[in-house]
Amino acid sequence: MLTAIKVRLYPSHEQQVALSKSFGCARWYWNYALNACIQHYENTGKTLPLKSYKGLLPQLKVEYPWLKSDCYSAVLQCVAINLNKAYANFFEGRARFPRFKSKNHKQSIQYPQNVTIVGDCLNIPKVGEVKAVFHRSIEGKIKTVTISKTPTDKYYASILVEGNSKNNQISGDKIIGVDLGIKDFAIVHDGEQVTKYSNPKHLKRHERNLARKQKKLARKVKGSKSRNKFRKLVAKVHERVSNSRQDFLHKLSRKLVNESQVIVVENLNVKGMVRNRKLAKSISDVGWGMFVNFIDYKLKAKDGQLVEIGRFFPSSKTCSCCNHIVDEMPLEVREWDCPACKTHHDRDENASKNIRTEGIQILSMGGGNPVLVAQRRSKTNKPQGGRASVDEAGSPHFC
Ligand SMILES: [Zn+2]
Known part of the structure; x- marks a missing residue:
């Protein structure tokens, strides 16, 4: 089972600078890729597939060396995947059209791997060991870690953990x-x-x-x-x-x-x-x-x-x-x-x-x-609109 645990982070001044560079790179690449998608759609009427803008990364890193030096590469890969998800959510009617990111709003980046817990710190690639406050022990395999900064300048990590959560809850029936x-x-x-x-x-x-x-x-x-x-x-x-x-x-x-x-x-x-x-x-x-x-x-x-x-x-x-x-x-x-x-x-x-x-x-x-x-x-009252349909046998669907 997957559980997400949110912890508050207290990065030092240098770590804040490093994080803000990573936020900046992720934001820049998101906006670049989103713009590329929009342009492509205007020109061809088709959506740009994930592999196309993911494939732009090596060339972009040559053109803009700071993308390579300031940001952990897996973070940028995640940006591409998230943009793809945002597009899918839009087309399937779950969300509105993906928006360009601004530095004035909440900032966040995702690390799909290599974030570890060291004592009461979180070790983040290219940032270092950041002081964290854990309210409970984290047991199990760490999956994705999302680092965010709120508009009020607070830092958080949301840690997705896979493992057997202890089932010691009171259980009414x-x-x-x-x-x-x-x-x-x-x-x-x-x-x-x-x-x-x-x-x-x-x-x-x-x-x-x-x-x-x-x-x-x-x-x-x-x-x-x-x-x-x-x-x-x-x-x-x-x-x-x-x-x-x-x-x-x-x-x-x-x-x-x-x-x-x-x-x-x-x-x-x-x-x-x-x-x-x-x-x-x-x-x-x-x-x-x-x-x-x-x-x-x-x-x-x-x-x-x-x-x-x-x-x-x-x-x-x-x-x-x-x-x-x-x-x-x-x-x-x-x-x-x-x-x-x-x-x-x-x-x-x-x-x-x-x-x-x-x-x-x-x-x-x-x-x-x-x-x-x-x-x-x-039906005994009056027919009301609904998406439900009766199948041929007239029996309810089982989901
Ligand atoms: Zn009655």
Whole structure:
């Protein structure tokens, strides 16, 4: 199993210079190769294959000797591979078009090999032994190491390790359904009771501070020293927001994973929701996507299972007692009475219970296509768009 461990680095002044040269070379080559790809496409209408811009390297190193002297060669090879990946992600609709890199943003380089741990230092080729703070011992084979520098001038190494991670975690065996929301971040149903975790609204707490600093930054002359200073101050606020958000998401996902064996969540179309301008800011702030990722990899480490329910499953509109589906359930309705069985529902409690029940049903069908299951159910209501298809036998797909 692969695990990534992030450690803070404290390079000396000389090492910072060496790292910044490597960042510079990697950035330069990325921009050069990206430009070559764009030019090639404009001229021929075809994409430049990986081996073409990788093949440019020996000639470039002759033309620009600093590419050879200032940067470890495998780092540049990685740049080529990453550019190729970025293009693939773009063509397969997972990401936007690769962008040129700027020295003002986060810097990072990858070492596919030859980074070793020496005492409490990380030995990096062409940089030397850099002081590092390890929060846990690193056991197993070191694969890729990514060195990065944040806009606030902090250095980190993300170390990918292959090996047997110790499985000494507390292991609950519950099946829980999680409904994600804005007012309450997560509403968790474990079959017996409901727990609500309120949304800490990380960005909101820093919003005024951020706005004030951004305003000042906008007034500074481009390229001036004080602009640079304010750029860093703004980056610092962003860093604080993102750190506190990640901290919250890590702690909550750890708690839920420790309690359970199966976690059921709705497959949220976060992108589509962010387009709703009224909600965009709060949705981007809560970090649902990141939360589901955290749950997923933590569950995998203990052989648990994440079940995602199709996003067309009417979790809010279905009565969890009698399965009656109401036609409409506007966002502002927090409590309602089922017209069929007269049960009084709290909107979110009812939804989390439905999510859990649906997840159990999917599991009992052997992990059938959740989107399909959801769509079948919603047929009793009204047909909704979806990508699910029924195969000839009419049975669910197994994935
Ligand atoms: Zn009912």
